[in-house]
Amino acid sequence: GQQVQQSPASLVLQEGENAELQCNFSSTATRLQWFYQHPGGRLVSLFYNPSGTKHTGRLTSTTVTNERRSSLHISSSQTTDSGTYFCAIDPNTNKVVFGTGTRLQVLP
Amino acid sequence: EAAVTQSPRNKVAVTGGKVTLSCNQTNNHNNMYWYRQDTGHGLRLIHYSYGAGSTEKGDIPDGYKASRPSQENFSLILELATPSQTSVYFCASGDLTGGRSYEQYFGPGTRLTVL
Structure with missing residues (x-):
């Protein structure tokens, strides 16, 4: 089946530091998304980014489809960025496959 | 604002009992999904649906049934609940029309x- 690997599994930062989260996937035909899960459990979509680079606020996602990887960069991290970040792919089958996530903790 | 609601929010069931989890979306999305989330596994797809009347097996469908009676509603049914089904269940709706914006x-x- 399709595989989605995320790294690191967990990350601890001091407020103001930058973070780089990685996602590698086994299929070249993807509809890649990044999600954020609040510590309380709520999941929200951050990016739909099948290829190229997208920005929103302090977040930047870069997907290189033919290299089967995507990254999520968080600049000037804040304590409110703490939570778990997932990438997910849909290899054109409508069966979305999630990675196991990166748990981020930003300390004040 | 896209909206997906689930009920109940918390449920305690006994082994062998029947459990129905309900999901409603007001996004008019064709696709709906049920996932479970367990520590160390991220989210795993149980069942999904392309529209009213359709249900498809995801990656871990054993022990679960799904029902999509309408565009808005998608239910997950545990006919004979087992302790291994203790988990957090997420429902999602999505627009997956190819080539356009894809969001869940x-x-x-x-x-x-x-128990």
Whole structure:
């Protein structure tokens, strides 16, 4: 089946530091998304980014489809960025496959 | 604002009992999904649907049934609940029309405990 690997599994930062989260996937035909899960459990979509680079606020996602990887960069991290970040792919089958996530903790 | 609601939010069931988890979306999305989330596994797809009347097996469908009676509603049914089904269940709706914007919106989750 399709595989989605995320790294690191967990990350601890001091407020103001930058973070780089990685996602590698086994299929070249993807509809890649990044999600954020609040510590309380709520999941929200951050990016739909099948290829190229997208920005929103302090977040930047870069997907290189033919290299089967995507990254999520968080600049000037804040304590409110703490939570778990997932990438997910849909290899054109409508069966979305999630990675196991990166748990981020930003300390004040 | 896209909206997906789930009920109940918390449920305690007994082994062998029947459990129905309900999901409603007001996004008019064709696709809906049920996932479970367990520590160390991320989210795993149980069942999904392309529209009213359709249900498809995801990656871990055993022990679960799904029902999509309408565009808005998608239910997950545990006919004979087991303790291994203790988990947090998320419903989502999504617009997956190829080539255009692809997003999923998630419900708040249902915490199910099977004793």
